[in-house]
Amino acid sequence: MPEGRRDYRADHVIPATGARPRALPGIAPDGEHIWTYFEALRPKLLPKSLLIIGSGAIGVEFASLYNDLGCKVTLVELASQILPVEDAEVSAAVRKSFEKRGIQIHTQTLVTQVQLTDIGVRCTLNNTGGEYSQDVERVLLAVGVQPNIEDLGLEALGVELDRGFIKTDAACRTNVFGLYAIGDVAGPPCPAHKASHEGVICVETLAGVEGAHPLDRDYVPVALMPGPGCQSGPDGIDGPAGRPVRIGKFSYQSNGKALASGETEGFVKTIFDAETGELLGAHMVGAQVTEQIQGFGIARHLEATDESLLSMIFAHPTLSEAMHESILAACDQPLHQ
Numbered sequence: 383m384p385e386g387r388r389d390y391r392a393d394h395v396i397p398a399t400g401a402r403p404r405a406l407p408g409i410a411p412d413g414e415h416i417w418t419y420f421e422a423l424r425p426k427l428l429p430k431s432l433l434i435i436g437s438g439a440i441g442v443e444f445a446s447l448y449n450d451l452g453c454k455v456t457l458v459e460l461a462s463q464i465l466p467v468e469d470a471e472v473s474a475a476v477r478k479s480f481e482k483r484g485i486q487i488h489t490q491t492l493v494t495q496v497q498l499t500d501i502g503v504r505c506t507l508n509n510t511g512g513e514y515s516q517d518v519e520r521v522l523l524a525v526g527v528q529p530n531i532e533d534l535g536l537e538a539l540g541v542e543l544d545r546g547f548i549k550t551d552a553a554c555r556t557n558v559f560g561l562y563a564i565g566d567v568a569g570p571p572c573p574a575h576k577a578s579h580e581g582v583i584c585v586e587t588l589a590g591v592e593g594a595h596p597l598d599r600d601y602v603p604v605a606l607m608p609g610p611g612c613q614s615g616p617d618g619i620d621g622p623a624g625r626p627v628r629i630g631k632f633s634y635q636s637n638g639k640a641l642a643s644g645e646t647e648g649f650v651k652t653i654f655d656a657e658t659g660e661l662l663g664a665h666m667v668g669a670q671v672t673e674q675i676q677g678f679g680i681a682r683h684l685e686a687t688d689e690s691l692l693s694m695i696f697a698h699p700t701l702s703e704a705m706h707e708s709i710l711a712a713c714d715q716p717l718h719q
Contacts, residue, residue: 394560394588397534397548398581401527401566406435409496409523415503416496417522419444429453429519433505435493437464441524442476442608449485456486456516458493458507465606468665471651475667476608479647496521529567544569552596554584576602603679605672626656628688630712632704634668636719639699645669650708652678659687664708674702688713
């Protein structure tokens, strides 16, 4: 055995090795001019300009942060919208807010080359308008994460992978008896609250706890902090493909608390099954939405319907009244549209 390594034996093993920033071919982080989120969290100096490649959760949150710190921020995304896996209306609302704050956004744009210069980095970008270059002091790669699975001996055990992540079932079990996996290494979505919940599920399963609830990835809320808060509840987008839905939407501009506090950016959008009335999902953009989405999460978990939610009484004046108004709108019973 190599020096410094030890053998341990156990009936159950739970890799929780996490993930690390994903790089792009030809654009390697150097820790100085080309950053990952590690360097962005502890910069040696505050750059005057920053180009961010990728506009998922990591990209938009750092774009907002560095803009607030006075940095000139450019956000580059290959897809047709920022937050490419989120609802189109959510993406449009965040983009409008970002551009209002002075953040430059380039969608359907590819960064083909980066070159170090005397002042920082020269980036070559390509889109339908042609090729052009932009000079910035720093570049941040925000194109997702890759799992830390090296040197775990997974291949020798025959562990099944899914896009490089360890594949698990609802109880965090792999296809190898006695081997589990939790957290980012077990695949997306990758928020901390999902990893924490997986840890509880896994330990309860091992302990034989009666009534241990399996993980349902459809119930994992996604919380982003890109200026106006952004939150997606279960079954995002506009409901499952091919399933008839009813959608209700209510703007913060018509909410009394939002008006009084001067936080009128945003909306609440709810999605119901058109035939059964079951709540399928929700999207929220605006102040304090990350504190409110749990209400929709509970309702979804309990398989609540529009009929049961219509009768709920929401305290006044609160931002949460927008949740009720969106439900009313989905049922063609709007009060304050």
